[in-house]
Amino acid sequence: MRPPPSAAAQALNDTLARHHPAAAACLSPLGRSLFFPRGIPSQSAEARDCPINATIGQVTDGHGHALALPAILSALGGLDGDEAVLYTAQGGRRDLRERWAAHIAADAPGAPVDISLPVVAAGLTHGLELAAALFAGPDTPVLLPDPFWGNYTAIFERLHQARVIPYPLVRDARGPAGWLDVPALRRAIGALDRPAILVMNFPSNPLGYSPTRDEVPELVAAVADSPQPLTVICDDAYQGMWWEDEVYAHSLFHALAGLDPARVLAVKVDGATKELFYFGGRVAFLTFGAAGPAAQALEEKGRAIARATVSVVSSTSQAVMAQALADPTLPAQQATVRGHLLRRFQALKRALADAGLQTLPFNSGMFAVVRVARDPEEIRQALLREGVGVVALPEIGALRLSYGSVATEDIPRLVQAIARHAG
Ligand SMILES: Cc1ncc(COP(=O)(O)O)c(C=O)c1O
Structure with a gap:
């Protein structure tokens, strides 16, 4: 059951009831719950x-x-009319998706793991919404790092009625390996009683923290020991912004994608917004840590949700990004x-x-x-x-x-x- 609308949503509903009764009467339960957060x-x-x-x-x-970046600006100035104006394929431009798959593989700390072909999303928010649409339903437990980026609750809780469970991200005092509160995460995962979602966001918003190299094995082991099937969404928005020597300078996606497919599905959401400083471009990717037929099935489901939400992402932005990725000076x-x-x-x-x-x-x-x-x-x-x-x-x-x-x-x-x- 959807909870009753918050005070902010109710104020909007009351306004509509007074000034536009038809709109008020016709709002869906989701529509009735919506308000623009003061975040x-x-x-x-x-x-x-x-x-x-x-x-x-x-x-x-x-x-x-x-x-x-000059690679973005020059691409913007010299776009080919066909590339910018005509539709791209559903799921995004093939060359862009292949280049991004290579970009992900290049970040792997060891041998690259099996991944699906990335599906193009309209920014990371949309990539997260695609993942939420696939894996979050009413009451699905969603473990979120605390403190977390506020839009997660809007996506998982408000849109999909999932049950948000915050887990403390860091401790009050530094442990031997770093600041992460891995025991708390292990407890939260251990308490799951049904298939769930775990969101990992490194470097994190709002903290600006990433695991140290010494923290990674313990973190990955906590996920690997999950008693329930777990989808781990790596929100890698700020990938590459690693400032201290002890920081693990890779996405955790690679290590998680190598875990037992009977227990863990790793999902990577990343893109041009912060990695290419192309905030307004709205190009991001949804990629699954899976092999063979599973990778194909998940990729198709990703494309299906993208089709139902934005159809395809702007050809103009995809063309800019494809050109920028081909620039050797990027x-x-x-x-x-x-x-x-x-x-x-x-x-x-x-x-x-x-x-x-x-x-x-x-x-x-x-x-x-x-x-x-x-x-x-x-x-x-x-x-x-x-x-x-x-x-x-x-x-x-x-x-x-x-x-x-x-x-x-x-x-x-x-x-x-x-x-x-x-x-
Ligand atoms: C952790 C995190 N994830 C996702 C996003 C959304 O990125 P986008 O602007 O590509 O939707 C942000 C933006 O601030 C963010 O901080």
Whole structure:
């Protein structure tokens, strides 16, 4: 049974009942439950004019302008009319899907594992929705890392009525191998009483944490020992943004895809959004860790859901990405932008330590979470008035900072502003 609409949804339903009775009467149960969450997108919109905007998870020059890769820009300027205008095949351009399969295989730490041909999705959100449509139904347990990206609840819980079970991602104190709370994850998996979904998101949003090399075997073993069939969705949005030497600089997908197919299905959702800094392109991929007929069957089911939701993804964006992936200088271009991010990460680590602010562990990605003693929403509002945009995470008494959109030279000012309000 779908729970009754939240207060925010009910307010919209009441408005419709007053001003458009037919719309109110005709809304589906899902339609009645919907409202636009007051999460990161709305907080980011409020900070649009802030000179320091540390809200949104995209990479800019720190002054609101794109750090676009030349491989993307030149492809945009020189598109072939047929490629850009005509439909592509269902599931996406074959050459693009094959190039992305090769891109995934190149990341494998050992011999590449068997994978399906990636299905093209309209951004990672859509890739996650494709996975949710395939594996989440009413009451399906979905283990989510806590804290997690808020859109997961909208996708799994609101759209598919799955049962979200948060598992603590990190401990209060560092263990011998790192910060991950693997025993808690093992307990959560051990308590499952039916087939379930586990979402792994490294580098994580909002924490900016990835496992260390020493944490990976224990993590993979916890999944391998699942008492119930488990779909592990690796949300690899921020893949490649690994900043500290001890970090495991690969997707966990490869290790998980090699586990017993009677127990574990690994699913990878990744794409151009953050890996190619092509946020507006809306090209992502859904790939299964499976071999032979199973890979083909899963790929077909992925294409079927894509067909039912967006039919095919924009030919224009797929053409841009196919050209960019064929550009031999692309890795160097990505490394240049990642170099900017690494310098911002280092500046932020230094400034936060100098200011004595308490953070949750972060070693990768583009976020850091700062614990605050006062109401995070009050601090966010006070910072907004000073032209500084951050995201409030009241559920964990913290602020999330995105250094993807703050110039290195502005980072000390960002941290000083927070320090003034945080105590
Ligand atoms: C963890 C995570 N997954 C997925 C996404 C969505 O990516 P996209 O913009 O491609 O839908 C985001 C975006 O912020 C994210 O942080």
